Amino acid sequence: MDWEKILNIPDFTTTITAVQRHGRRLSTDALQDGVVNPQQIYGGGGNVLIHLVYFYAQKKWLHERIILTAGRYAPGPDFDSSPLQCLVMGQATCSQPRATTLTDGYSSWPGTVWSMVLRVRPTKPTYITLGAYETSPLKGGTAGTDWGGDHITGATLAIGGGYEPVFGAHKLNGHYKIGMLWDTSRHAYNEVDTDAPTRWRHGQMISYIAFDQMLMRNGQYSDSGLIILGGYTHVTSGISVISDQAYVGIEDIGQFAGRPRDALGLTWSALRYGPNIKSIWQPEHGAILLDPLAPDRPLLASRESIFDATYNVHVGDGIDIAPDFQYFWRPGGSGRVKNAAILGINAHVTL
Template sequence: MARHTTWNHSRYFLKSAIWSTLFSCLVLFCHAQALAQTSPSKDTLEVHTTPPTPTYEPTAYPMDNVGEFNVGPIIPTLAGGPHLFGDWHGMQPWLLKHGIFLNFSLNEEFMGNITGGRTRANVLAGQVAGELDIDWQRLAGIDGMWTHMLVINGHGRSFSYTLGDSITNPEQIYGARGNVVAHLVELYMDKAFLNKRIILSLGYIPTGSFFAYDYTACFFMNVSVCSNFAPGKYNPGGRDWPSGNLGGVLRFRPTEQTYIMGGVFAVSPHSYNGGISGWAWAQSGLGKISSQFEIGWMPEFGKDKLRGNYKIGYWYDNSRYPNLYQDINGNSFQATGLPRRYEAGMSVAWLMFNQMLVRNGPGLMNGLMIEGGAAYAQGNEVAMRDREWVGFVDSGTPWSRPNDSAGILFQHVDMSHTLQQQQESSRALGLPYLSNQWGPVYGVQRWENMYEAFYSFNLAPATNLQADFQFLQHPGATTTFKDIAILGGQFTTNF
């Protein structure tokens, strides 16, 4: 009992510390803009660059020859950046001159648990991505217009399933790829107006490429915060990468350092948006919509131009979803056998930040950065109620390897109280636990902590090998399995 009480105090302290940090950042967002010593670029809203380890979800804005940022965004990135095979014997410069950004990327991951979990296992999973982005100003003289297309091929199996933990997914590359030769992630258009102060994007878009997005989070292999947050990205109204969503986004930049962004997306009632391949856009049941909204501030502090990103957002899905526990009379639907109660609408909110603390080099991400956030979902419909996280990343390292990077991350998850009522009802009735948005369930789900540390070695241009350690406390948010220690590695290259 004493140990349980001690943990409750520690857990309260950790959550209080994270929320205090986030509240402080919100106060900074509202009151400290005058402190920024900036020399803003001419980019559209948030400027993203690729981490030294190339990943496949971040957004980036390519730079043209005079240093002016174009409309973007580009996914996965490295557009105009280094390639393992150089400039393709002169082909890349010719393509860039004509506004054609063509990239191919490879990601291979290996993970194994050295202790704990449902089973002891090791898993190899990977992905090949092909990206085509076209600047129509350069190609055909159409001012402020881009198109974007990303197709991937994935292989492997789920490491999380072998662990008995789908809540905090340790692997970055697996899932929702459909086991098809070419899975469509995105196909959409950008059009800029009023000197790039307003940008309209229309087409098949992963919502998390715009909303609740943190370009530093994909340094880490654990996919729960890469590149946008859970719980939002696993719900129908906010399904993210590698799932696209039919819809549009309107972005407005009132100042060089701020943006306001809104989006409307069709909600698919099926497990896969666009079908298992992503190409089947004419799905049945697309009558409901998800509306997303976000505001952000992107200051640069001091003479070293310490870049920060602060954002707060909300989305609402007007679909109807079943209550996780109640029947039409408010009792356990498992006990009574009556139809489940349906709720009108689903809400998710988030607060996120990253801030460079110390600069180690000239690049946008060359320095020691802190990142964190909190996300909340409607617990009577969503199995995960809230998530908080905080981490540090150091890239452009000061120890004679400027292209290496290192980081540590802590995450905490609370599951829904309504979900716990359902699971306690299942246990009392001798029924199997019901799966939810996060997969199979092995006990009453309450909370889970995840700790991660990594070091990424730069081997060659745009090529990295990352060593990764993760520790999962209460895997699957239950006490059914022992805590899990995981060793993993990731090889990435842009060729």
């Protein structure tokens, strides 16, 4: 709702977004992988008909040099994310590295928490973003409407900055960003290979660096061109599911004359699991696991890699169809599940 048109309040809007999230996770059903889902939609955010996502107000000043957002929001749109990462279908990088979304202090579409975010542009190509968010493992729950205070475990404070240059006569866009998030919650160390009492610590840190840069322009749209991208995310190792993730990618949008919205996307992502994270796949009792001297020790996850390739075909106004191919090395991170090839298709219809 644009309140400048309704009550003559300039540059003030309110937003409510709800989505349909019915479905199951292919990764859990077929890959013994509960971490990286090949699908963007089905099985994420709760198997429900309607899921409430955003419910927030936003005020802008000085021609959008200062923007304040408050309400049911998330770090996802502002920290360690990019819409370019969602050209491919898989959730390894869409629209942020999977390492971030597995933490309680980082919520992203369709999960939201009570938030307040301030973004300031000291100069046109630079920005600084400050955010404060409640920490809630539920992140709105199955339907996005569970806002109960009993589930709040702490607060997450975030700071990030970026540089968005435009090079040369062909206006080659770039986005360079760095930042960190600190969750004050109490976290348990997952020491699955000992009988010692669970240890706890306060605080979990997410730090990241990421970039994308257009190397060659193909057309008039801001993203029409040959683009390289990459990034690295680290999460406090002892209490994280994924402690480290690195990714690289290349996108070529509008490469064929007469088809300005067709796009090719290729990404490769490598993930390192936190220590003592159990693999979903477990052999039968008594099998030789990681340590021949400890046959009853749970099978742990260690590392996993994913390649994702897609080609988006722009059929017409508002209609896009994108066949997608993914290959998983070490699904679930244990090395005991066979590598898997996945074929899919992503369709967008906008009326």
